[in-house]
Amino acid sequence: MKPGFDPIGGYRFSLALIAITTALAGASGCTEANAEPRDVERSGTALRPSETIAAAQSAPIAATEVTAVVASTPEEPTLTISAVGDCTLGDPAGTERAPGSFHKVFVENGEDLARPFSGVQTVLGADDLTIANLEGTLTTANAREGTAFSFRGKPEFAKMLSLGSVDIVNLANNHSYDCGPRGLSDTRESLRAANIGYFGVGDIDTRIVKGIEVHNLGYTGGKLDVRDEMAKAVRKLKRDDNLVIVSFHWGNEGSHESSDVQQTLGRAAIQAGADLVLGHHPHVLQGIEEYQGKKIVYSLGNFVFGGNGHPDDLDSMIFQAKFTKKAGKVVPLGYEVVPVSFSGHKSQNDFRPVLLEGADAARVRSDVEKYSALFGGAKLTD
Numbered sequence: 001m002k003p004g005f006d007p008i009g010g011y012r013f014s015l016a017l018i019a020i021t022t023a024l025a026g027a028s029g030c031t032e033a034n035a036e037p038r039d040v041e042r043s044g045t046a047l048r049p050s051e052t053i054a055a056a057q058s059a060p061i062a063a064t065e066v067t068a069v070v071a072s073t074p075e076e077p078t079l080t081i082s083a084v085g086d087c088t089l090g091d092p093a094g095t096e097r098a099p100g101s102f103h104k105v106f107v108e109n110g111e112d113l114a115r116p117f118s119g120v121q122t123v124l125g126a127d128d129l130t131i132a133n134l135e136g137t138l139t140t141a142n143a144r145e146g147t148a149f150s151f152r153g154k155p156e157f158a159k160m161l162s163l164g165s166v167d168i169v170n171l172a173n174n175h176s177y178d179c180g181p182r183g184l185s186d187t188r189e190s191l192r193a194a195n196i197g198y199f200g201v202g203d204i205d206t207r208i209v210k211g212i213e214v215h216n217l218g219y220t221g222g223k224l225d226v227r228d229e230m231a232k233a234v235r236k237l238k239r240d241d242n243l244v245i246v247s248f249h250w251g252n253e254g255s256h257e258s259s260d261v262q263q264t265l266g267r268a269a270i271q272a273g274a275d276l277v278l279g280h281h282p283h284v285l286q287g288i289e290e291y292q293g294k295k296i297v298y299s300l301g302n303f304v305f306g307g308n309g310h311p312d313d314l315d316s317m318i319f320q321a322k323f324t325k326k327a328g329k330v331v332p333l334g335y336e337v338v339p340v341s342f343s344g345h346k347s348q349n350d351f352r353p354v355l356l357e358g359a360d361a362a363r364v365r366s367d368v369e370k371y372s373a374l375f376g377g378a379k380l381t382d
């Protein structure tokens, strides 16, 4: 989603309007009172930010009013969700000063926090929700002893995500504890400060986008151990009128083939009611399976990836899924693979993904089709 706008913000905005009405009517009761100044160009609301804050702070609203706001969204909204793979906004701890490191490239480019995701804004800035895997920590805490690659970036790097139109990140992966428990809590704090949602490691992100409730869950799925816990959580959340998306950090690094564990877990998530399954960890693309009418994207590859300055395979993608709500039920509208190179430079990772065109784009699409052949071939656009 475009920086500066979020549907929850728009939602709060509407709440603020109701708050004024409610206050005038002398009603009491209390829930949401946390409006912030936001870009409202898509909300169609004309209230100035300062008025919003004043109204929201001074006038708590009754919970029952919320229903009216949700009902005022279009009856059949189109919700476009983008998913991208591994984002390591930093370097292996201790290598920050090395030539070509993520931190060094950041400084060489004028410390421009908007740069890393700037090459893909025509896609990520135009959707309704963008989900990424945050493969590393955003902290000043020391790296955990005994780990070869403790991914760590400055806390302020969380703003790269918000400036890059990323809305929520998965934290369930093998690098979330790279700087110990403090590293993880600092990372969460950095994300909150940048207005980025997160899920995994005990958290579920729940938000309403264009009137549709969207839940995101994340699991580290190297083994089947998480299957029961995951399925239980999905079953508990899933209803006809909402979306449940499950991310798994799973599979074998460097492999274009999804493993039996990936397939078993992915299908179990769909059986439990998930609308979409997103995968990462192999650092390369894998196939897409259509299972019971839903998509399992086995590996999204790398995206803004500070973990490797000289990767061999730069191919990646943005996976887009569209949904709508018909007669109170959320249904898929279509899917698309947007081919990407996760570096604009071929010889060295410049940590700035770009959209591919022409023959390069065709190659990535045909590769993903090839990796999907195992499942009878996935239609990449439908």
Ligand SMILES: [Zn+2]
Pocket: 135, 173, 174, 175, 249, 280, 281
């Ligand atoms: Zn990983």
